[in-house]
Amino acid sequence: MPVVTVQLWEGRTLEQKRALVKAITEAMVEHADAKPDCLHVILQEIPRENWARAGVLGVDRKDA
Amino acid sequence: MPVVTVQLWEGRTLEQKRALVKAITEAMVEHADAKPDCLHVILQEIPRENWARAGVLGVDRKDA
Amino acid sequence: MPVVTVQLWEGRTLEQKRALVKAITEAMVEHADAKPDCLHVILQEIPRENWARAGVLGVDRKDA
Amino acid sequence: MPVVTVQLWEGRTLEQKRALVKAITEAMVEHADAKPDCLHVILQEIPRENWARAGVLGVDRKDA
Amino acid sequence: MPVVTVQLWEGRTLEQKRALVKAITEAMVEHADAKPDCLHVILQEIPRENWARAGVLGVDRKDA
Amino acid sequence: MPVVTVQLWEGRTLEQKRALVKAITEAMVEHADAKPDCLHVILQEIPRENWARAGVLGVDRKDA
Numbered sequence: 001m002p003v004v005t006v007q008l009w010e011g012r013t014l015e016q017k018r019a020l021v022k023a024i025t026e027a028m029v030e031h032a033d034a035k036p037d038c039l040h041v042i043l044q045e046i047p048r049e050n051w052a053r054a055g056v057l058g059v060d061r062k063d064a
Numbered sequence: 065m066p067v068v069t070v071q072l073w074e075g076r077t078l079e080q081k082r083a084l085v086k087a088i089t090e091a092m093v094e095h096a097d098a099k100p101d102c103l104h105v106i107l108q109e110i111p112r113e114n115w116a117r118a119g120v121l122g123v124d125r126k127d128a
Numbered sequence: 129m130p131v132v133t134v135q136l137w138e139g140r141t142l143e144q145k146r147a148l149v150k151a152i153t154e155a156m157v158e159h160a161d162a163k164p165d166c167l168h169v170i171l172q173e174i175p176r177e178n179w180a181r182a183g184v185l186g187v188d189r190k191d192a
Numbered sequence: 193m194p195v196v197t198v199q200l201w202e203g204r205t206l207e208q209k210r211a212l213v214k215a216i217t218e219a220m221v222e223h224a225d226a227k228p229d230c231l232h233v234i235l236q237e238i239p240r241e242n243w244a245r246a247g248v249l250g251v252d253r254k255d256a
Numbered sequence: 257m258p259v260v261t262v263q264l265w266e267g268r269t270l271e272q273k274r275a276l277v278k279a280i281t282e283a284m285v286e287h288a289d290a291k292p293d294c295l296h297v298i299l300q301e302i303p304r305e306n307w308a309r310a311g312v313l314g315v316d317r318k319d320a
Numbered sequence: 321m322p323v324v325t326v327q328l329w330e331g332r333t334l335e336q337k338r339a340l341v342k343a344i345t346e347a348m349v350e351h352a353d354a355k356p357d358c359l360h361v362i363l364q365e366i367p368r369e370n371w372a373r374a375g376v377l378g379v380d381r382k383d384a
C-alpha cells in the first residue's frame with residue numbers, strides 16, 4: 001500500500017513510463033512485502049531549468 | 065501552520081479547487097489545532113500517463 | 129485515488145488523527161471527485177526543531 | 193540523476209531495504225535512462241497511526 | 257548529498273533560478289556539512305490556482 | 321510564501337539547523353522575490369539505513 005514518487009527529467013516516452021512503473025511496483029511487492037492493489041507510483045517530470053546538481057541548473061550542465 | 069500537499073489527477077475546475085482547499089483548511093483547524101494564517105494547501109495535478117496504480121498507468125486503466 | 133500528505137507539528141492525539149484523516153478524505157470525495165478506496169492520507173509529524181517559519185525554528189518561536 | 197521517495201509502513205528489515213533500493217535503482221537505469229551515480233532512493237517509514245486509506249488509519253484497519 | 261525541494265509560485269526568471277539554486281547549495285555546504293557533488297535542488301513551480309493560504313487560492317488573494 | 325523541504329542525513333546540531341534555515345530563507349527572499357512571513361523550511365532527517373545512492377544504502381557506503 002505504499003506510495004512511490006519519482007522525480008526525474010522530463011522526456012521519457014510512454015513506453016518507458018509503462019515499463020518503469022511496472023518494474024518499481026514489482027520491486028516493492030518482492031522486496032517490501034507490499035500489496036500491489038493500492039500501490040501508487042507517481043512520476044514528477046522536472047524541466048532542466050528547474051533542477052540543479054552541485055549548484056548548477058541542468059540547462060547549464062554539459063553532463064546532465 | 066501545516067503544509068498539505070495533494071497529489072491528484074489533473075482536471076478539477078477552479079470551483080472545485082476553491083471548495084477543496086477551503087474544506088481541507090477547515091478540517092486542519094478543527095481537528096489538528098492548526099492556525100489557518102500560514103496554512104498552505106498545494107495541489108499537484110498529475111497527468112494520467114504519470115500515475116500508476118498496481119503497476120498500470122492511468123492512461124491504460126479502465127477504472128481510473 | 130489521490131495521495132494527501134500533511135506535514136504538521138508532532139503531538140496530535142490518536143483521536144485527532146482519526147478525525148483529521150476522515151475529514152480530509154470526505155473533502156476529497158465531495159469536492160474533487162475522488163474515489164475513497166485507494167485514497168491515502170499520510171501524516172508527517174515534524175519536531176519543532178526541524179521546522180522554521182520566517183527563518184526561525186519552531187523551538188525558538190514564541191507564537192509557534 | 194533522479195530522486196525516488198518511497199513512503200511505506202515502518203518495519204522492513206535492513207536486508208529488505210538493501211534489496212529494495214538496489215532493485216529500484218536498477219529499474220531506473222534500465223527503463224528511464226538514469227545514470228546511477230547521483231541517483232537517490234529515500235525510504236520514509238510511516239507509523240500505522242499516521243497513514244490512512246479510505247479515511248481509516250492503519251491502526252484501525254484489519255487488512256492494512 | 258541532500259535533496260532540497262522548493263515549492264514556489266511559477267514565474268521566476270532563469271537568472272533568478274540560477275542564483276537561487278547556487279545560494280541554497282552554498283547554504284547546505286556551509287551550515288549542514290553537505291558535500292555538493294550529489295546535492296540536488298529541485299524547483300516545483302506551482303500555478304496560483306493550485307496554491308492556497310488560509311483556505312484561499314492564490315488567484316483569489318490580493319496579497320499573494 | 322514558498323515551502324522548502326530539505327531531506328538530509330540525521331545528525332545536524334540545533335545550532336547548524338538554526339543557521340541553515342536562516343540562510344535558506346534569506347536566499348529565497350533575495351533571489352526568488354519571496355516574502356518571509358509564511359515561508360516554511362522543513363528539515364526531514366533521514367537515517368543512514370533509509371537512504372541509498374547508486375543503489376547502496378548509506379550504512380553500507382564508505383564515503384557517505
